[in-house]
Amino acid sequence: MCPGAAARNYGLREMSPWMKDFLFTIRLVYRNTLAMAGIAIITCLVLVAVFAPLLAPYSPIDISLDERLSPPSASHILGTDEMGRDILSRVIYGARISIRIAVTVVTIGGAVGSILGATAGYLRGRMGSIIMRVMDMILAFPALVLCMVLAAALGPSLNNALLAIAFVQIPKYARLVHSQALSLREKQYVLAARSMAASTPWIIWHHILPGCLSPVLVLATMGMGEAILLAASLSFIGLGAQPPEPEWGAMVAMGRQYLMDHWWLATFPGLAILVVAVGFNILGDALRDILDPRLRR
């Protein structure tokens, strides 16, 4: 669809209700302190990730054994680790990895989950039941345990860990979209689409999925925090990012051995995980309230 082209041919471009709605939502977000706090944290994260080479005082992977395990000081604000690498620089570069984790997991998990849920909800019947029962089976396992099994089976690397986490996230999206799709499929416009010979994928893509967008958005925001936590957990037990990658979870794992005498190794990456996870969660929470039609205004 290209509204701009149409505007040229047929007079004034109308502001769509979704645009108005979007602007209204922005205003609600603006008035919501919690949402603003979440946005501030996530904006910081993104800026840090983008400008990491400018912000980081040192290289995140260059070893400097003379300076190993030095406490926070003027030259190394957050100290150095067991290899003499600057922790501040590593935390800064870690932001890039965190964003990669959040985006990859939510994109794969959200897309696959939404499509499966929409298909199951639209088709119902045997096919729908099979899809949803498989989703239930995945949900029956604790997320972290299933992630560990999958990540271990795929082999320890950050990409495999991300695949495992994305897989575990699929059922959440599937269930959400499934319930929404069940109500959307009864709309007359779906019947109308079928009467003009629209295929099942066409109907799911044009009518069912767009109707599920806003709850999925909320879940995706919250899911980003969870993905970062899960990835950190996997890295902590050695199934995720491998050294020397500056992944926060892996840094905490390495620093754990030195925790007694050199607290700064594990503390600062740990704090980074905490702040970012909280940021995504409170934004997700606030978005849920804002997008809930009953709680709006």
Add this chain to the structure above:
Amino acid sequence: MTRMPEPLLEVRGLKKYFEIRKGFLMRTVGWVKAVDGVDLAGYPLETLGLVGESGCGKTTVGLCIARLYEMTSGKIYFQGADLTSLAGKRLRAMRRNIQIVFQDPQSSLDPRMTIKRSVGAPLAIHGLAKGRALEERVADLLRMVGLDPQHMNRYPHEFSGGQRQRIGIARALALSPKLLILDEPTSALDVSVQSQILNLLRDLQQRLRLSYLFISHDLGVVRYMSSRIAVMYLGKIVELAPSEDLFCMPLHPYTQALLSSIPSTNPAHRAMGVTLEGDIPSPANPPSGCRFHTRCTYARAECAKFEPALQDAGAGRYVACHFPLSDSR
């Protein structure tokens, strides 16, 4: 009666039962016989009315003809070709010939789609036009139904009910169908808007040489629109007759009762009223024999035992009653 031309649409023994499932195992415990053996024929360029109380199965008939419901049994022929067995590509191609205008203009348009996308969807789906060509075609369709093409980038909620129904009609016309199934196209609208839509439909019928199956519970509207009318009761057709004949001299007691339920401004008219008592029986457990006997003023013992078939009553009229009304009664 002179023989009509080849029927455009022929429905034979159409049945549609819905399962009633209950309990943990979702076992089928019964059937709702929404449509229980309907025979109809629609001729080119005519408007065939289908009337009945709500719940009598008239919408189900429409949806079955459009192949939106899988029918339980029966055959549907369109221009002599059997639709029932079509699938895949040939069903797709056939769908272009039969389109539906739905009752509720609120729910028949996706609130997230612009009018251009909604009306253009059938063209896009069939790969008939895209880009500029599609836009031109949508503009033509909107003009045809009396809307300003400049508004094609608006969303459904920015239009009134009548305008939305026009959009629904434009969408149904996009594929240049031969038969339009109008499923209570005006019952969700204000009276003043109703007449505009009805006149638009009549006008379009002339211009585009369309045939209509007009489904409604509103007798006045059906009379205005239709050349022949079929009266449905509990999943069956009880009477089928040319419009004026049906209104002047109903043969079936149910038709008579329906007609007398029309409010009249003429006091002399009101006297002959036969009012219907009670509710329409459940289609899950229809009465034995003639389905109308429980509410029929003229019911006799036979009526509860034997089911009357739809019989030729001469002059193009058909009636399903053991004791059809006549002038003398």
